[in-house]
Amino acid sequence: MKPESSHTQGTIDTSRMSAGQRAALEMTEAARDERRNSGFAASLFFGEPDFGKVLPFPKQKVEDRDQGDAFLRRLRAVLDEHADPDAIDREGEIPDHLMDALARIGAFGIKIPIKYGGLGLSQTNYSRAAMLLGGRCGSLTALISAHQSIGVPQPLLTFGNEAQKEMFLPRCARGEVSAFALTESDVGSDPARMTTRAELAPDGEHYILNGEKLWCTNGTRASLIVVMARTPTKEKPHATTAFVVENDRPGVEVIHRCRFMGLRALYNGVIHFTNVMVPKSHIIGGEGRGLKVALTTLNTGRIALPAACTGLAKRCLEISNRWATSREQWGKPIGKHAAIADKLARMASGTLAMEAVTHYVSALVDADKNADVRLEAAIAKLWCTERAWDIANDTMQIRGGRGYETAESLEARNEPPDPVERLFRDARINTIFEGSSEIMRLFIAREAIDPHLRIGADVVNASLPVADRARAAVRAARFYAVWLPVKYVPRGIEGATSMHPALLPDMRAVEALSRKLARRLFYAMAMHGPSLERKQVLLGRFVDIGCELFVTSCLLGYVSMRSAGSDLSAPDVEQMVHLARYHARHSREKVRRLFHEAATADDDDAVAIAAEI
Ligand SMILES: Cc1cc2nc3c(=O)[nH]c(=O)nc-3n(C[C@H](O)[C@H](O)[C@H](O)COP(=O)(O)OP(=O)(O)OC[C@H]3O[C@@H](n4cnc5c(N)ncnc54)[C@H](O)[C@@H]3O)c2cc1C
Structure with missing residues (x-):
């Protein structure tokens, strides 16, 4: 049951918020994708899981897989020959011979279409390359991925015009490094505080850019940077615009190279812009559409x-x-002691779940380049980065003192130089950048309650006339009178025939928990009204439940798909099914705990204590 489009607009009432909070919210709301979330994740939060979107699990086409395999072979060979991740970490530099070798195999243009000089590979193959890199060298992974995922290629492929693509993409594909600059000293998670500005020059053909960007990955090595700047107008005082800026333009200055706990060879810096003339033709996606x-x-x-x-x-x-x-x-071997075996089992099942989620979200993009993956990608980011951190932490515990010792020191005393200490340091940043976990939870919560906002937000919007609110209340009452009772009735599982029979009960449990989540979300909205937005702990628990259900569904679908294929032996299939069932069981236990924590969430007390201390 979907809310009808004729329902109310569902704008959030910002009239009672502080000025800073209102500015942040209004700005992100204005840049929000207005499309209705129609993916699998949204359906889970709404209590009507659309299993047909995850079953049968999307399988990579043979031709696509072969293309990916060929590239991965070349990438592995380059890494084996040219990359020494421990030396990169120690010296804080990525050697030129490695950069050149990567450029030669097209590693800087993996997704860039062939007509612009790239390899034209799919998102799935790009993700497979990121998996290979992620297990070897964090600094290199960040360089390649910041260049292609957020640097010039990605926004140009989505928003660029033909002339821009022809101008910049071949350069990127050849190995010129690019970067993305949004963050400033006062702008971390809150773009409304941005001070970097661009004003139209008297010639009408250029913008004049002034300001300073912080923590720009690749910024100290890049020749092209996507820079976000304020371009306010009378009508849109918060307008921002995205520019491609060439680093060698007069007025662009790298004033500091930042160094970190991990990712020690990151080319990350503070970039200052003084009266930089940027051609109007370098605007991506149109003036004022930067945040979008x-x-x-x-x-x-x-x-x-x-x-x-x-x-x-x-x-x-x-x-x-x-x-x-x-x-x-x-x-006996430490792995036979239950405390260590438990860590290994969670690690193995969690890793398989991460693989399943990554393949699912990548497949969505491959099926439709314009697919709305905002919820699925955010859940994948949140869940996988937090899980990876737990896994790095458990690995350190399992390796004991050797986990804490550097690879160099281990090697010097003739022990295998497993780089746990480096992997641990490198893993930590993932829950902070490209959307911190807290911001991801807010973002997912906003999208998860969107269908309810469309129906019910106007009822509690104090800035609307009473008559409008009364009409909205009647419409909402009519809708929920049908919607809510249905949330107590089990639904079928579309695509169940594609599942491994042993996994079907686990998927049924997901279905039941999805309905429970939707009911609880509805009751929380009814109880708290607009103040729900401030209950971040409560909302965070609901988000985590939705994430668990999403990840488990992906895993069950993925293992069903793999078990039906011919690339696994019978014992391998048995082991995968065992891992999937283990994960599903533990995930259900976690969901139960989260429901309990949601019922006892004490946001207000936490805020009071934080104020007191
Ligand atoms: C190694 C590294 C590489 C980076 N690369 C880039 C890059 O290439 N380009 C770029 O533009 N930026 C980059 N960044 C910036 C990165 O994206 C930011 O660090 C991140 O957005 C968080 O901003 P902040 O550190 O200022 O934290 P803040 O926004 O100050 O937040 C501090 C803490 O408060 C939490 N918080 C903030 N707002 C809220 C809220 N409303 N509700 C609840 N909790 C909240 C945050 O989650 C965080 O835990 C990089 C940073 C690092 C360290």
Whole structure:
């Protein structure tokens, strides 16, 4: 049951918010994709899971897979020959011979269409490349992915005109590095505070850019940067515009190279712009549409992170597994002690789930380049980056003291130089950049309650006339009188015949929990009204439940698809099914805990204590 489009507009009432909060919300609302979320994730939050969208699980076409395999072979060979990740980490530099070798195999233009000099590979193959890189070298992964996922290629492929594509994409594909600059000293998660400005020059052909950007990945090595700047007009005081800026223009200055706990060879810097003349033709997506360009770019761009995290998790699993079987303490291999076995089991099932989610979201983009993947990509980013951090942490625990020792030191005393310490440091940033976990939860919550806002927001919008609110209340009452009772009735599972029979009960459990989530979300909205927006802990629990259901569904679909194929032996299929069932069971336990935590969420008390301290 979908809300009808004739329902109310559903604008959020910002009249009682502080000025800063209102500016932030109105700005992101204005840049929000207005399309109705119609993907699988949205249907889970709405209690009407559209399993037909995940079953049968999308399978990579043979020809596409072969193209990806061929590139991955070349990439692996380049990494084996030219990349020493521990030296890169130690020295804080990526050597030119590695950059040149990567450029020669097309690693800077993986998704750029062949007609612009790229490899023209699919999102799935790009994700597979990110998985391979993610298990080897964090700094290199960040360089390649910031260039292609958020740097010049991604926004140009989505919003660029033909002339811009012809001008910039061949350069990017050849190996010129690009970057994306949104963050400023006062602009982390809140673009409304942006101060970098661009004003139309007297010649009418250029914009004059002034300001400073912080933490611009690749910024110290890039020749092209996508820069977000304020271009306010009387009608749109918060308008922003996205520009492609050439780094060698007069007035562009790298004033500091930032150094971090991990990703030690990141070419990340503070970039200052003083009266930089940027041609009008370098505007991406039109004047005043900058935030939309940035947010849409990040939607698809952030798929690289779950992919890279999957690679990192696989590497951790391999190291942990090897150590757990070879290291004996208290009379047997440590992996046979239940406390370590438990970590290994969660790690293995979690890694498989991350792989499933990455493949699912990538397949959505491959099926339709303009597909609305904002919810699915955000869930993938949130869940996989947090899971990868847990896995890196568990790997360190399993390796014990050797996990804390650097690879160089291990090697010097003739032990295998497993780089757990480096992987651990590199993994930490993933829950912070390209949308922090907290911001991802807010974003997902906003999208999850969107259908309800469309129906009910006007009822509680104090800025509307009473008559409008009364009409909205009648419409909402009519809608929910039908919608709510149905949420107590089990639904069928479309596509169930494509599932491995042993996994069907787990999918049925997802269906039941999805209805429960929708009911609880509805009751929370009815109880808290507009103040629900401030209940971040409560909303966060609901978001985490939705994420668990989404990830489990992807995993069950993925394992069903793989088990029906011919590339796995019977014991491999059995093991995968076992892992999927294990994950589904633990995920259900977590969901139960989260429902309990939602019922006892004490946002107000936490806010009071934070104010007191
Ligand atoms: C290594 C590295 C590489 C980066 N690369 C780039 C890049 O290439 N381009 C670019 O533009 N930026 C880049 N960034 C910036 C990065 O995206 C930001 O760090 C991130 O957006 C968070 O901003 P912030 O650090 O200013 O934190 P803040 O926004 O100040 O947030 C601090 C904390 O408060 C939380 N928080 C903020 N607002 C809210 C809210 N409304 N509700 C609840 N919690 C909230 C945050 O989640 C976080 O935990 C990079 C940063 C790093 C460290």
